[in-house]
Amino acid sequence: MLIRNIIEIALIVILFIVGIIIYFYLKRRIDDAESDLVIRKKKEIKEDIED
Amino acid sequence: MKKQYKAMGALALATAFIAINGVIADASPLGTNNYYVGADVHTGSNAAHDNTTGGNEIPRTADDTHGEWVIVKEPTYTEDGLRKRGYTSDDGVFHVEFESIQRLMPTPVLPVVPPQPEPSQPGPSLPEESQPSRPTDNSTKFENNKHHGSSKKKRNVESANNNGDAKTLSDKTLPSESKASTQQSVVSTVNTLSDADNKKIEKNSEGNTGKSKISERRAENTVSQKESENTETKAPDSKVDTSEKTDESKVTESAAADETRVAQKQDENNTKVVGKKVDTTPVQTESTKASRSFNGYDGVTILAAGAYTWWIAIVLLPMIDAFKWINKKRREKSRGNVNKKHN
Numbered sequence: 356m357l358i359r360n361i362i363e364i365a366l367i368v369i370l371f372i373v374g375i376i377i378y379f380y381l382k383r384r385i386d387d388a389e390s391d392l393v394i395r396k397k398k399e400i401k402e403d404i405e406d
Numbered sequence: 407m408k409k410q411y412k413a414m415g416a417l418a419l420a421t422a423f424i425a426i427n428g429v430i431a432d433a434s435p436l437g438t439n440n441y442y443v444g445a446d447v448h449t450g451s452n453a454a455h456d457n458t459t460g461g462n463e464i465p466r467t468a469d470d471t472h473g474e475w476v477i478v479k480e481p482t483y484t485e486d487g488l489r490k491r492g493y494t495s496d497d498g499v500f501h502v503e504f505e506s507i508q509r510l511m512p513t514p515v516l517p518v519v520p521p522q523p524e525p526s527q528p529g530p531s532l533p534e535e536s537q538p539s540r541p542t543d544n545s546t547k548f549e550n551n552k553h554h555g556s557s558k559k560k561r562n563v564e565s566a567n568n569n570g571d572a573k574t575l576s577d578k579t580l581p582s583e584s585k586a587s588t589q590q591s592v593v594s595t596v597n598t599l600s601d602a603d604n605k606k607i608e609k610n611s612e613g614n615t616g617k618s619k620i621s622e623r624r625a626e627n628t629v630s631q632k633e634s635e636n637t638e639t640k641a642p643d644s645k646v647d648t649s650e651k652t653d654e655s656k657v658t659e660s661a662a663a664d665e666t667r668v669a670q671k672q673d674e675n676n677t678k679v680v681g682k683k684v685d686t687t688p689v690q691t692e693s694t695k696a697s698r699s700f701n702g703y704d705g706v707t708i709l710a711a712g713a714y715t716w717w718i719a720i721v722l723l724p725m726i727d728a729f730k731w732i733n734k735k736r737r738e739k740s741r742g743n744v745n746k747k748h749n
Contacts, residue, residue, distance in 0.1 A: 363703065363707040364706075366424065374722060377722060378725065381722070381725040381729050385729060385732065388728075388732040
């Protein structure tokens, strides 16, 4: 295997690892934010406002 | 969305930068000389470049692009070598052609080096007083080094010199021959040495006492020992002279032997250098071509980079945007201006 190929593969592997780390970090933060949210229908919200 | 497009463009540029060298090399004509695993291998072209011989030959046309020969196995004195080269036929298929290299000659012919005067061995000095029995170096040296004693000593010394003439002549011829030729010259000089020893033994047996017979029995020993024994029987005072002469003869013999070794080493080095010169250039060209070629690793790298770019654009960038939005809302909530617009 040539040095050029080794450098290419090493660069791709490093980028994959960095992307996976970022993905799991963001997923955790987003899950935490979504846990606080409650999905309600628009009608229910209007009824609450009218009441 | 603009940020996403910018990030995608940057990643696309990065992937293109990674693979651009291989793509350029693939487009270049040098890429046609590459070998790959599974290529058609033809070993029937063992004779020469003749296309007509052998049924395994692939018919070539004028459009074939032949690569340079690459030595697979070096030829030795006992076995033939092997070399290969690749070419592309009209079909665009790569082929590897093998050809044998003739084995090395057992006695490589080298240019004859003219004999040069050695500093350790001065040139042949002519006899001073018309004495044809002393044409050699050792005789003159011995005359210069001898003690000026009685006339018997001189006669003994002369007889010893006459006995050693043949040997000294052979010693003189040895360095020049060793430079000019190889082992054959060494063998011939050895033969001359043995002849000289035989002559000397005969003369000693005729002229000397019983101690010379003992020296005959020790004919396999060095010549210097024999000479020293002869001189000891007749003149005990000339021990110093004979020892000096033996030293000189030993020095000349050792010098001649060293020269023969040096000549043989030079011959070996010459053959090795020629072989190395034959080897290095094709290997270098092949390595340079291979480094510029587009191989499977480049393809895999490009595919991986594309998939990674797609994943970032579709998955990671929206997650980053969502994270930014969440942080923004948390900051607003902490400031107390949540739903400011609606209020």
